[in-house]
Each structure stands twice: as structure tokens, then as C-alpha cells.
Amino acid sequence: MMRILGVFENVSKVVWKVLNKRCNMNIISMDIILIFVFAVICAGLVEGTCPSTCSCVDNSSGSHVNCNSKYLGRIPTLPNDTYHLNLHNNNISTIKAFAFMNLPSLRNLNLNNNKLRSLVSYTFINLTNLNALYLQSNKIQLLERNTFINMTKVFYIYLQGNNISDIEEHALGNLTSLTLLRLTANPLNCDCSIFAFWSWLIERSSKYYIGSSATCSNGTLVKSLQSAVLDTCHPDNCQCFNGGKCVAMGYELNCDCIGQWTGTFCQESQCTSYDCGFGDCYIEPVNGTAQCLCDDIYVNFCPGKLCNFYYKVM
């Protein structure tokens, strides 16, 4: 940045000298000067210049970009050596995944007082040098898995005053330096869906500042939820067969079955009790009833209970 400004100064000196020397300058030399100036500006853009509405101060650490209260609706294009980024009090409602991918030097990111409603997976990936992340007073509802990962140097994450009800498993991963996670004033949903976050929190319970303020929507501290109660939510208590998925239903995990499968663990199908003799049972996909698929040679011993009767007699 300094380098670009320096070049700019030199260019304007040259222009000034040229103008002083020959006031009868012709159009062509003026064009050449303009093209030269334009080229210098373009060279600056490739490296990423200060966003026009923001102010930037550079020192040897990098650019300190200040976009406080500028009504910005999205993250502007930034110098690739951005060190501090202040986007406090803007109008940003979404941030794309990988949005900060080209800012490896970023140490401090302030997004307090914006309109963020969600954060998607991998939003903050590559911010491996980030120290502090400020996201308070937005309207974030869900922390998706892989949202806060690989930020191995992050000390502080501020999320208070959002609308977070759910924190997915692996939303917070590999945050090896984390010492403060503030979640006050979020209505966390403390049914079985809290289990992953609760376990993560209990593992770090010796660190007082990590999530100690996380509170269920009914006012109970997440940290104080009893393992005896949450035990029913342990994934080991929910093994679903045949592609069924465990889902939190209030204070229990249940199997959500697919296709023909039913029963507590998706282990049952109408075919379980439907005898096709030598044939194969299948579930008719349109009306969902059990049907027999018969091989020609066994046709008498096959389709359904009637034939099965003959089969048994013989």
C-alpha cells in the first residue's frame, strides 16, 4: 500500500515537472501520461486497494481497514495484507463460504452490529492467524458444522446477542487457542440437539470463559444440564438400521426411517411378516404394499399366502 502511494507521489512529481517544462504539451503526450497513471492505478487494484468508503492505515503488520458504520451490504474487496478489519455497524446480512480465503494475515475481524442471519460452513476457513472474531448483536440462528474451524490461533469469539438456537456437531473444531467464547443472550434449544455442543463444552469445562454463559431458552445454563438427562441423547442409544437417521425429537433420539422400513430402529418392513414361499417379497413403490416376485418354476409355491398354503401341504 505504502509502495503504491509512493509510486503515485512519484508519478505526480513527474507530471508536474513535465507540465512545468512544456506548457504547450500536445494531446498525445497527455494521453501517454493518462495511460501511465491508469496503469499504476490498475497495478494497485490487482493487489487490492483500500475500499473507497473505508479508511486504511498501513504499518509493517499490514493494512488496518476501518469501515465502521458505512451502510455496507456486503464484505468489500480488501487489500490482501489486511490485518485489522472493522465492519462494525453495517448492513451485512450474508457472507459467502470462503469469503476471507485471500486474507491470510487477518488478526482481528469485527462484524458486530450487522444483520447476519446465518453463517455457512467454511465462512472463516483460512483465517489461520485470526486472534479475535466479533459477531455480537447480529441475528444468527444456526451455527453450521465446519463454520468455526482451522482458526487455530483464535483466542476470542463473541456471539452474544444473536438468535442462536442450534449449534451443529463440529461447528466448533480445532480451536486449540480458544480461551473465550461468549454466547450470552441466545435462546439455545436444549433438546437432544444440544448434545454435541454440551459434550464439547463439558470437555472444556475447566476453562471458565468458554461457553460458561451459554443458556437454554428456558434459562438453564447448558453447562449445568445433567448427564443423566442427556444420556438418553447419546448417539449410541440410537442405532438405526437400513439407512435410517437419528433425529432429536424433544428429549429423545428417534430413528427416522426411509423407504419401506418401519419400527423403532427401522428394522421392520411389511415383508418381514409377508410370506412369499419360494418367491421374493418386495414393496410395491406406488401403493407401498408387500408383493411377491415369483420365479416361473415355483409359481404354485409363490405369490402370497394362498400358494404358501399349498406349499406347506405338499
Ligand SMILES: *[C@@H]1O[C@H](CO)[C@@H](O)[C@H](O)[C@H]1NC(C)=O
Ligand atoms: C500497527 O498499528 C496498530 C494500530 O493501528 C498497532 O496496534 C500495531 O502494533 C502496529 N504494528 C506495528 C508493527 O507497528
Ligand SMILES: *[C@@H]1O[C@H](CO)[C@@H](O)[C@H](O)[C@H]1NC(C)=O
Ligand atoms: C498480495 O499480493 C501481492 C501481489 O499479488 C503479493 O506479492 C503479496 O505477497 C500478497 N501478500 C499476501 C500477504 O498474500
Ligand SMILES: *[C@@H]1O[C@H](CO)[C@@H](O)[C@H](O)[C@H]1NC(C)=O
Ligand atoms: C439494508 O439492507 C436491506 C436489505 O438487506 C435493505 O432493504 C436496506 O435498505 C438496507 N439499509 C441500508 C441503510 O442500507
Ligand SMILES: *[C@@H]1O[C@H](CO)[C@@H](O)[C@H](O)[C@H]1NC(C)=O
Ligand atoms: C484455504 O484452505 C484450504 C483448505 O484448508 C486450502 O486447500 C487452500 O489452499 C487455502 N487457500 C489459501 C488461499 O490459503
Ligand SMILES: *[C@@H]1O[C@H](CO)[C@@H](O)[C@H](O)[C@H]1NC(C)=O
Ligand atoms: C483444516 O482442518 C481440516 C480438518 O479439520 C484439515 O484436514 C485441513 O488440513 C485444515 N486446513 C488448514 C489450512 O489448516
Ligand SMILES: *[C@@H]1O[C@H](CO)[C@@H](O)[C@H](O)[C@H]1NC(C)=O
Ligand atoms: C429468531 O429465530 C426464530 C427461529 O428460530 C425466528 O422465528 C425469530 O423471528 C427470530 N427472531 C429474530 C429477532 O430474528
Ligand SMILES: *[C@@H]1O[C@H](CO)[C@@H](O)[C@H](O)[C@H]1NC(C)=O
Ligand atoms: C488442526 O489444525 C492443525 C493446523 O492447521 C492441523 O495440522 C490439524 O490436522 C488439525 N486437526 C484437526 C483435527 O482438524
Ligand SMILES: *[C@@H]1O[C@H](CO)[C@@H](O)[C@H](O)[C@H]1NC(C)=O
Ligand atoms: C430447561 O430445560 C432443560 C432441558 O429440557 C431441563 O433439564 C431444565 O430442567 C429446564 N429448566 C427449567 C427451569 O425449566
Ligand SMILES: *[C@@H]1O[C@H](CO)[C@@H](O)[C@H](O)[C@H]1NC(C)=O
Ligand atoms: C398395489 O399395487 C400392486 C401392483 O400394481 C397391485 O397388484 C395391488 O393390488 C395394489 N394393492 C393395493 C392395496 O392397492
